[in-house]
Amino acid sequence: MTGAAEGRLMAGTPALIRSFDRPVRLLLVNQLTINTGFYMLMPYLAGHLSGTLALPAALVGLILGVRNLSQQGLFLVGGTLADRLGCKPVIVAGCGVRAVAFLMLGVAGSVPALVAASALTGFAGALFNPAVRAYLAREAGERKVEAFAAFNAFGQLGILIGPLVGLLLNGVTFTLVCLTAGVMFAALTVAQVRALPPGTGAGPAGPAGPGVPGAAGAPGTAAGGRAGWREVAADRSLLRFSLAMAGSYALNFQIYLGLPLEVRRVTAGEFGVTLVFVVSGIMTVIGQARVTAWAGRRWGPSRAIVRGLVLMGLAFVPLAVAAPLTATATAPPPAAAQVLLLLPVLGAAVLLSLATMIIYPFEMTTVVALGPEHSVGTRYGLYSTLAGLGVAAGNLLSGWALDLGRSVGLPSLPWLGLAAVGAGCAAAVRALDRSGRLAERPAASPEAASPEAASPEAASLEAASPEGTSPDPPSPGVASPGPPSPGTTPPDATPDAAPAAPGRHPPGPPARASGARLRDAAAGRGRAGRWPGGRRRHAR
Template sequence: MFGRRWSLLTGLRSATPIVRLLVLTQLAFNAGFFMVLPYLSVHLTEDLGLRAAFVGLILGLRTFSQQGLFFIGGSLADRWGVKPVVAAGCVCRILGFTGLAFAGSVPAIVVATLLTGFAGALFSPAVESALATAAGSAEHGGRSRKDAFALFAVCGQVGSFTGPLLGSLLLVADFSVACLVAAGIFVVLLVVHLRLLPARRGPHATDGWLDGWREVVANRTFLLFAVAMSSQLLGYNQLYLLLPLELERAWGSQAPLGWYFALASAFFVIAQLPITRRVRTITALPVGLTVTATAFVVMALLSPRQLHGVPALIPPAAFVLLLALGQMITVPIARDLVPRIAAERRLGAYYGLLSSIGGLVVLVGSALTGFLIDLLPAGTRWGLATPWCAVALALFASALVLSRQLRSYGSAPVG
């Protein structure tokens, strides 16, 4: 459809060895992770008999131990180097998944769940900073930084899509089997990275902790950028809040939800690389946020019509495709822009704080969205439209902020 130059395999072949290792790492990370996590809540409630409220608390702790601690993991990568931090993350996830396979008590479940989350806080910012450095210094013929992050996103989507499918097959045997296979994937990753990932001293090994944190937090340009970009993450997370509620209302169940996730993943795999190749300047960043906001405008206009049956499935499909399109435009550019704002320093801490701020905004924003849902009657036009409008306004505001902030870069190329 797009020719050989747009294919995933072509992208992998043209990447430098270290970039190829890092993007395939993301695929394997996501595949192993999503083999287990989508099925954890059912295992805890039905197999172990825990109350739903307590399961929600456990899952919240997992999210905090990962998203909330990205800044710590990134700072460790700056000090110790990428290789030991990625290795430590793999060890934590091996222990976490093995613990979930055999845990029969609440303390053991909590410890295992926290380990799986903290593992992500260790290796995710480390891998992103390593990818930014490797792509930024790639020799001619390799991937640009923008293209490398696009390839990174595609591989992540492949892993996110295949992981649950593999997990569902393994669940035929037992949940513990899925956990142990996922742990085995991370054992392989640990061995591969110990052998192939270059052992380089952290660029800020001799700096004090507070020195690094002060430098990052004092970068007001970055903080404004991170807060503005967090609206994109807030929007994307509505796949897990607003979209299921809309399907429940319109279809009578959340049964079609899996098909929408498959649609988004397929769209990512097919279109991410072509779209990234066509995005040539950083001015596309607010455009991508505007596209994402448009997805919510579509739902704000059509949800109050209270369609039912098959016609009701069309607006959510448009929502998912526009949401994915906005994500594909913005994420590679944003990841490419971080090292520029950071002056190529402390990339682990910068990428980590970007994710931590995003996680905090998602937590607060999703809570406020839920508050609006509870506050306004769902049977009224305003009640159905308001949550979608609220997220759209946040995205439009972020697009406006970024369009002003990026004026100093002019029409600078990305990549």
């Protein structure tokens, strides 16, 4: 992390937001609105279904499960569409679909209509979640860590605001909650159609401008459908990293499952649940930028992820220690006793939130770094799908462990198991890092396989170029795509090329930006001054 980036992060979240350009700021507002609208409605949906509509518990579970299944199961489709069609149209479509879905939930009275609305709600999330992250990663450029730190802070602010607004509106009627959330998403859809640029980032075709294929929000050139999925599924580094991190999502989800259950067990009330969410949200909103700066300066990306996972596992140790010492409450205890009983739960919430603040920006940046830019959306889709499976499996196993611990008289059992999961995830990511599988990949482009890229004319242009130069204008500041061959002059040894010694490689041009490297690949140049087939490029 550069000194400038660290300075922006240490200045705090408001200053960090002001440092971004308009597209990134709009994406941050997008995330705030999405989470506010979602958490305004979803916590109260089960009560509406079972109370107002008097549906049996099985149907309530079915309707809620359909939403989760349609979202987690279709993340890969949404990410692929973002790569193929461009991020902006997929984001807009997702917000529009969710507006319709929320309005349907407000007026639907039959089970088929409720199931359809729930499925649309999940499908909308599967569309815009990978697309927003891919757009943000491309638009932020070298500032991905900073962008995702701000993104997480805005998302947590929405999680904090949404339930409070929903509580006020639900006091009137649940239909008002749905109508308000639907109108919010409709307004967000219109705002993004009008204000979100097609994208100005560098895509797979090189430096791109607005509307150019490969730009941040513009249509890309990724392999479509099954070919794109095969490319991502064959990426073992991405798959291993995704599986190693899946457990962390199960741990983080305990804020919504294990901690509320423990609060109700020891206090027989709901006040502590609200307190857990408030503490978690405020911590992230206030501290995310500075925590990211500190972790980046002290550890760097991979080590920050590993240490964050260790901390995430340690978050459950206070609960494991306190569980045998606390009895199950049958009535709310006095206020002073409640404070003492809630300390282990609040301690776990604080450590979980801090661990997530450490991990998230570097985790999202790592997903981008593990493959070519033209498949960013597809990779986020696959990553989110595996994370969703991790949450589902974790909820099942942690719920089973909670029941088992109570039945056999070992209340610490589930918390010790969750701590072990954190340690296991940390060990897995550490092993990937030590093996070099988390190293950033060199830029690549599907153009390299095109007929034009391999044409003799492209090679002749390079051969005819002056010694030590390239047809592409140099862009200093980005590393060379690979190390030089033994016995050759490093291509980026000096900013000003000197004449080549007889029988040696000519010095290469200054370090190139990613777009120039992509054009090198399109022109057929191999690494370290070699032509395809292994022949060395000699001075002419």
